[in-house]
Amino acid sequence: MESILKLQNVTKHFGGLVAVNNVSFEIEKGEILGLIGPNGAGKTTLTNLISGIHWVNEGKIEFEGNDITLLPTHKRCHLGIARTFQISRPLKNMTVVENVMVGALFGKKSNLKLARREAEEICNQIGLEKLDTHFDKITVLDIKKIELARAMATNPRLIFLDEVMSGLNMDETRHMIETVRKIRNTGVTVCIIEHVMSVIRELTERVIVLDRGQIIAEGPYSEVSAQHNVISAYLGEDA
Amino acid sequence: MKTIKYSVILLLLIAAILLPIFTDAYFISVAITILTFMTLSLSWDMMLRTGQLSFGTAGFFGLGGYTAVIISADLGVDLFVSIIIGGLVAGGIAFVLGIAILRLREIYFAITTLALASVFSVVIRNLHKITGGPSGKIVFNTLFDYDSTKIYWLMLGIALGTIVISELFKRTRIHFAVDSIRADEVVAKSHGVDIFKYLIFVFVVTSMIQGVVGAAYALQYGFVSPESTFSPHYLLLPISMALVGGIYSTIGPIVGAIILGLSSEYLKLVMPYGHLIIYGVIIVLVVLFIPRGFYGTIRDFISERKHR
Numbered sequence: 001m002e003s004i005l006k007l008q009n010v011t012k013h014f015g016g017l018v019a020v021n022n023v024s025f026e027i028e029k030g031e032i033l034g035l036i037g038p039n040g041a042g043k044t045t046l047t048n049l050i051s052g053i054h055w056v057n058e059g060k061i062e063f064e065g066n067d068i069t070l071l072p073t074h075k076r077c078h079l080g081i082a083r084t085f086q087i088s089r090p091l092k093n094m095t096v097v098e099n100v101m102v103g104a105l106f107g108k109k110s111n112l113k114l115a116r117r118e119a120e121e122i123c124n125q126i127g128l129e130k131l132d133t134h135f136d137k138i139t140v141l142d143i144k145k146i147e148l149a150r151a152m153a154t155n156p157r158l159i160f161l162d163e164v165m166s167g168l169n170m171d172e173t174r175h176m177i178e179t180v181r182k183i184r185n186t187g188v189t190v191c192i193i194e195h196v197m198s199v200i201r202e203l204t205e206r207v208i209v210l211d212r213g214q215i216i217a218e219g220p221y222s223e224v225s226a227q228h229n230v231i232s233a234y235l236g237e238d239a
Numbered sequence: 240m241k242t243i244k245y246s247v248i249l250l251l252l253i254a255a256i257l258l259p260i261f262t263d264a265y266f267i268s269v270a271i272t273i274l275t276f277m278t279l280s281l282s283w284d285m286m287l288r289t290g291q292l293s294f295g296t297a298g299f300f301g302l303g304g305y306t307a308v309i310i311s312a313d314l315g316v317d318l319f320v321s322i323i324i325g326g327l328v329a330g331g332i333a334f335v336l337g338i339a340i341l342r343l344r345e346i347y348f349a350i351t352t353l354a355l356a357s358v359f360s361v362v363i364r365n366l367h368k369i370t371g372g373p374s375g376k377i378v379f380n381t382l383f384d385y386d387s388t389k390i391y392w393l394m395l396g397i398a399l400g401t402i403v404i405s406e407l408f409k410r411t412r413i414h415f416a417v418d419s420i421r422a423d424e425v426v427a428k429s430h431g432v433d434i435f436k437y438l439i440f441v442f443v444v445t446s447m448i449q450g451v452v453g454a455a456y457a458l459q460y461g462f463v464s465p466e467s468t469f470s471p472h473y474l475l476l477p478i479s480m481a482l483v484g485g486i487y488s489t490i491g492p493i494v495g496a497i498i499l500g501l502s503s504e505y506l507k508l509v510m511p512y513g514h515l516i517i518y519g520v521i522i523v524l525v526v527l528f529i530p531r532g533f534y535g536t537i538r539d540f541i542s543e544r545k546h547r
Contacts, residue, residue, distance in 0.1 A: 053428075074428045077428070085425075091422040094418060094422070102427070102430050106432045109431075
């Protein structure tokens with residue numbers, strides 16, 4: 001398999017706290033990869049490093065063979081790396097469709113008319129209605145969907161979904177799982193960060209388990225979830 | 240609905256152009272002042288839409304004024320060309336400074352831009368040979384030889400040009416860049432917005448407008464001095480006008496400039512020594528009770544009723 005993203009010995013510390021410690025892994029083209037681990041394991045920091053919100057202290061990040069370690073965030077987006085935010089960050093001064101248009105306008109570089117049409121199409125696929133409402137009149141699920149739609153509008157080749165399922169009920173989760181499958185089937189590589197294990201079990205072909213900034217296990221979910229060190233990372237040593 | 244909107248705009252435009260024919264010299268001079276501050280107010284608001292509170296308005300206004308007077312007095316440059324060069328110099332300096340200061344945010348950016356006007360005026364005060372130092376500088380031929388009707392049309396033209404630029408900013412991708420930067424920079428850049436590029440662009444364009452206004456204003460009187468040209472008036476009044484009218488819009492600063500411009504003239508006549516107190520009270524009341532300004536409040540009221 002060809003890899004789309006390659007991390008080599010990536011380290012990030014905030015002052016004395018080492019958030020990501022010497023992490024190396026690859027994401028394969030076309031897969032759905034799960035990134036799991038207990039709270040504070042460094043999953044979101046890793047996403048921030050890959051999307052360029054934070055700079056790495058050491059190590060190297062390659063995307064489709066190009067070194068992107070020093071590339072600013074917006075250029076990584078232009079190359080095809082998209083992400084959603086764990087705590088949803090709707091652009092509060094815009095309507096639903098305008099939020100999504102930002103992705104199409106600047107990620108994909110469409111013109112206004114085209115961006116509007118693309119945004120409507122993506123909202124349609126993801127099941128977002130009431131396109132012209134302001135964010136303060138929509139539900140949590142819709143805000144989650146905006147995150148996803150806005151990221152998809154940038155026309156990514158690799159997308160990071162940071163806890164898109166949290167706070168959703170069963171039906172909504174079902175719907176989200178189907179949506180993620182559809183996204184992968186259009187040829188986008190997906191890396192999903194999730195605490196809901198049933199989602200990870202159902203969606204992913206491979207998972208990487210992080211604990212205290214380091215990779216402690218890697219493989220199919222069924223194998224990894226049985227490993228002693230993974231269980232103790234989640235539940236403590238005595239479990 | 241659209242035809243009504245466009246006919247109203249057309250009527251207002253014709254009224255604005257024909258205004259000097261129907262009014263006396265006093266009213267024309269009031270109108271010129273209002274147009275001057277309206278343009279500054281609008282340019283300040285355009286920068287504010289990026290989320291950056293700039294206090295540099297008076298600084299770039301003064302730079303434009305000084306540039307125009309110096310090059311027309313010493314180099315004999317045509318007055319209209321001087322106005323354009325005044326804008327270009329202000330824009331150029333904004334570009335160079337912007338590379339450094341647009342890395343700052345919020346209060347740090349605001350304070351730095353506030354310092355700019357002082358720095359400019361201190362430098363100019365000490366460059367005696369070029370700027371005339373503390374006593375200022377004079378150019379003997381003034382714009383249209385004090386013909387206030389023509390000056391009115393010139394200022395109207397500059398104001399209309401700024402209105403057009405502001406509307407272009409509102410109707411193109413610039414609007415989406417600027418609004419997303421204001422709402423959440425991390426989201427903006429994660430979705431491909433080159434934040435720095437757009438901030439520099441808006442900062443340079445608005446500074447150029449301020450430079451042009453400063454140049455046109457200085458050449459009306461043919462005089463610049465560090466105190467009068469860099470006066471905090473050219474910062475505080477435009478900000479007040481935008482706040483009173485309603486920020487983040489084109490119409491807001493226009494409405495605010497007309498309301499505050501007319502009321503300050505009227506108050507000056509009624510109570511020559513106390514008018515600034517009333518003026519201040521108006522601004523405080525607006526900020527307290529209709530923080531979105533006159534236009535902003537009416538607009539939101541109408542759109543809320545529509546959606547009900």
